[in-house]
Amino acid sequence: MSGETVFRVIRHEDAPRTAAVNMGIDESILHSVSDGMAPPTIRFYTWAPSAISLGYFQSLELEVDAAECRKRGVDVVRRITGGGAVYHDSQGELTYSIVVPEKSGILPGDILGSYRKVCDGIITGLSDMGARAEFRPLNDIVIEGRKISGNAQTRRRGCILQHGTILLDVDIDAMFSVLRVPSEKLRGKMIETVKASVTSLRHRLGSRPEPSAAADRIEAGMLRVMGGTPRTSALTDEEMDRALSIARERYGNDVWTARR
Amino acid sequence: MDDVVGRCDRKVEKGKLLRISVTLRSSGGVLVLTGVNVFGDFFMHPEEAIEGLEEAILRSGMDLEERQDGVSSYLSEGGIELFGASPADIALAVQGAIEDGLLKARSG
Numbered sequence: 001m002s003g004e005t006v007f008r009v010i011r012h013e014d015a016p017r018t019a020a021v022n023m024g025i026d027e028s029i030l031h032s033v034s035d036g037m038a039p040p041t042i043r044f045y046t047w048a049p050s051a052i053s054l055g056y057f058q059s060l061e062l063e064v065d066a067a068e069c070r071k072r073g074v075d076v077v078r079r080i081t082g083g084g085a086v087y088h089d090s091q092g093e094l095t096y097s098i099v100v101p102e103k104s105g106i107l108p109g110d111i112l113g114s115y116r117k118v119c120d121g122i123i124t125g126l127s128d129m130g131a132r133a134e135f136r137p138l139n140d141i142v143i144e145g146r147k148i149s150g151n152a153q154t155r156r157r158g159c160i161l162q163h164g165t166i167l168l169d170v171d172i173d174a175m176f177s178v179l180r181v182p183s184e185k186l187r188g189k190m191i192e193t194v195k196a197s198v199t200s201l202r203h204r205l206g207s208r209p210e211p212s213a214a215a216d217r218i219e220a221g222m223l224r225v226m227g228g229t230p231r232t233s234a235l236t237d238e239e240m241d242r243a244l245s246i247a248r249e250r251y252g253n254d255v256w257t258a259r260r
Numbered sequence: 261m262d263d264v265v266g267r268c269d270r271k272v273e274k275g276k277l278l279r280i281s282v283t284l285r286s287s288g289g290v291l292v293l294t295g296v297n298v299f300g301d302f303f304m305h306p307e308e309a310i311e312g313l314e315e316a317i318l319r320s321g322m323d324l325e326e327r328q329d330g331v332s333s334y335l336s337e338g339g340i341e342l343f344g345a346s347p348a349d350i351a352l353a354v355q356g357a358i359e360d361g362l363l364k365a366r367s368g
Contacts, residue, residue: 056307059299062279082343084276084301111305111341138303138343155305182269260299 005106005228008041009219010235013094013211016048019077023053024247026097026163027080028239033099034157038239039231040100042222044215047088047095051075052178055083055152060258062180069178078257081152081163083139085179092169092200094211096122096218099161106226107160115139115151117225118162122149125221126166129214131204139164146199166218167200169208263294266361270353276302276344280357284365291365293322296354302344309340317354327351 010029017025022045032038050072052064056079060066063085069076088095098118100106107114119135126133126141126148133149136142141149151164172195181187202208223230235243250256264284271277283295296317304310313334320330328351335342345353 055301057298057300057302057304057310059279059281059297062299080307082301082303082307111303111343152303154307260297 005104005226006039006231007223007226007228008039008233009230010041010043010233011212011215011219012043012045013215014046016046016090018049018247018252019047019051019053019075019088020247020252021243022047022051022095023077023079023251024243024245025235025239026099026161027246027250028235028243029097029099030157030159030161031242032236032239033101034159038236040104040106040228041098042219042230043097044211044219045095045097046090046093046211047075048090049073049075050090050174051077051088053086053088054078054257055085056080056154057082057260058085059260065178065180072178074178076257077251078259079152079163080156081154081161083150083152086150086165087175087179088165089169089171089174092167092171092202092208094166094168094214094218095163096166096215096222097161097163098222099159101159102155103158106228111153111155112137114160115153115162118164118222119149119151121222121225122164122166122218123221124225125214125218126201128217128221129201129205129209131201143199143204146197148199148201148204166214167198168211168214169202170198170200172198264291264361264365266357266359266364268353268356268360270349270356272345272349275346275349276300278302278345278349278353280350280353282354282357282361284358284361286365291362293318293358298350298354300345302342304343305341309338312338313340313350317350322358324351324355327354 153162279299316334320327331347
């Protein structure tokens with residue numbers, strides 16, 4: 001890829017949104033890039049309230065304690081990407097998405113290769129922050145074996161959409177208060193196992209970076225790895241209208257969330 | 261006899277967690293497979309192929325080898341990519357759910 005690729009960069013990390021709207025925006029950007037109305041796009045965002053996003057193939061009933069989510073005001077949304085349930089802590093996570101045309105050559109055609117390339121950009125950004133990380137196939141980034149970033153990808157409308165998390169801080173107890181576990185008897189043990197297998201930038205760096213500071217580094221890392229030039233921008237009115245419509249019809253719709 | 265639901269969770273080594281749910285129904289004195297759901301944190305491209313995968317499993321019935329062949333054929337013929345589990349993993353996890361259902365049926 002030449003260094004001339006222009007990436008639209010949308011920085012939403014200081015304006016947290018609901019789960020349904022966040023997923024609606026990612027899908028709306030996919031439409032824009034697919035229709036040739038927008039260049040390849042990288043977006044950074046955060047969540048309010050905290051939310052669980054379910055993978056496309058997961059069972060709502062098996063994975064989520066819906067009553068506890070309602071009690072705690074935690075959103076639940078189903079993604080269009082596979083992978084596992086993610087607890088998006090309103091105080092502890094930076095999320096990104098990237099949308100590129102499949103035929104642009106920006107990302108490799110094979111799925112593992114494309115995960116690796118996007119993740120290499122994130123790893124470069126993390127390294128610039130002083131956190132030495134590595135890719136763990138298929139879709140994770142780890143530091144000394146502990147996960148700091150999970151990623152999920154779909155390919156639709158001739159585009160690759162990948163979104164993922166970067167843990168700024170992590171509250172495993174809050175996470176497990178709304179997630180179901182395969183065996184209630186083993187809940188305590190599971191929580192301890194997860195605590196030992198997950199890390200965050202706060203753990204690594206001693207303090208939690210601001211989302212925008214982390215986004216600066218991750219953006220720079222991605223652009224370095226993919227060889228692009230940034231053009232910071234906002235969503236168009238049309239994109240936002242479409243995002244809200246998608247959020248209403250799909251991601252905010254219980255039929256979609258409970259479809260599996 | 262009412263439908264019996266069997267379940268099986270199977271963590272794939274270096275892969276993802278498959279969570280299977282099957283429904284068994286008595287037909288002419290034998291239990292037959294009438295419903296399958298393949299849940300989990302795996303990846304499949306395109307994602308919409310999951311319903312077809314479940315139908316392929318259903319068509320293959322109770323036999324493990326036929327099921328594995330059915331899953332493999334469905335994926336290869338459709339150009340469907342599966343990550344985090346193999347056709348054998350899925351076939352075995354479904355077998356586990358069927359056995360769970362049979363056990364429940366026997367124990368009334």
